[in-house]
Amino acid sequence: MxxxxxxxxxxxxxxxxxxxxxxxxxxxxxxxxxxxxxxxSAAASASGGAKAANLTVLAASSLTDVFKTAGAAYEKAHPGTKVTFSFAGSQELAAQVKQGAPADALVTADTKTMDGLKTEVNDPTVIAKNRLVIATAKGNPFKVDELKDLADSKIKVVLAAPEVPVGRYSKQILDAQKIEVKPVSQEPNVRAVLSKVELGEADAGLVYKTDSAKSGDKVVTVDIPDAQNAVASYPAATLKQSKNTEAAAAFVAWLSTPEAQKILADAGFQRP
Structure with a gap:
């Protein structure tokens, strides 16, 4: 070669x-x-199909404790997603939404407040219900047994303001029974009402059953018969101004799942 x-x-x-x-x-x-x-795709699958995001949820004061538990459960099931709650009276939350507060979802303690935000929220879904009870000071010194006892001028009664859902429910059931109560104060949310009773600054107040139960032995809970009571509904909705539309919708949808419903039921809320 x-x-x-x-x-x-x-x-x-x-x-x-x-x-x-x-x-x-x-x-x-x-x-x-x-x-x-x-x-x-793998990350989305691990987080339940929704994109990871930092969510801000505006929620009624009466959801404070249960939503902390629910939020932790949601974050565990949806790695990469962080849920931050802002709790206040529903009327205050509505004002924040109308002012354009940066948030992704809203849960109120009544449908009336949510209905007033039709241009700001997407279609709401009721995720839980609640009822009112009478919370009295430790030991129930005035022996309050029923609604009409609250009309006694010797008893210092505290109520939520009528603009607040629990205040509106309170007025509704008292008016229906023709019971006139002169509260020593009207508070901005149910937690403030309960706090007044816990601290001995009031002898009795009308609060949600779930709040009174959470208070333990700090107050005495007096049930109100269903025929004299009011049912509070909790609608949840995503905000149209949210920058995390998909993640917000996933969280709101999750609130109706068996896992979330069990958390709410364990806290004393009724199923929708």
Whole structure:
């Protein structure tokens, strides 16, 4: 074989090897690109199908304790998602929404407040119900047994303001029984009413059953018969101004799942 032919074959082999390197590199790059493209899907799958996000949820004061538990459960089931709650009276939350507060979802303690925000929220879903009870000071010194006892001028009664859902429910049941109560104060939310009774600044107050139960032995709970009571409904909705639409919708939908409903039921809320 001639030296010239051998030299040509060596040159061809070297050229082929040089051309093969970029091809292999390109194949390797394609695999990496495919893996990277698959990562978001994997993350979405791990978080229950919704994109991870930092959610802000405006919620009625009476949901303070149960939503802390629910939020922790949701974050555990949806890695990468953080849920931050802002609790206040429903009327205050509504004002925040109308003012454009940066939030993703809203849960109120009545449908009336939610209905007043039709241009700011998407279709709401009732996720729980509640009832009122009488909370009296420790030991129930005035022996309050029923609603009409609250009309006694010797008893310092505290109620929520009528603009607040629990205050509106309180007025509703007292008016229905033709019971006139002159409260020593009208508070901005149910937690404030309960606090007054717990601290001995009031002898009795009308609060939600779930709040009184959470108070333990700090107050005495007096049940109100269903025929004289009011049912509080808790609607939840995403806000149209939310920047995390998909994640917010996933959280609101989760509130109706068996897992969330059990958490609410364990806290004393009734199923919707």
């Amino acid at each position: 001639s030296p010239t032919l051998t030299g040509r074959r060596a040159a061809v082999a070297a050229l082929s090897a040089a051309l093969l390197v970029p091809v292999l590199a390109a194949c390797g790059g394609e695999d990496k690109k495919t893996d990277a493209a698959a990562s978001p």
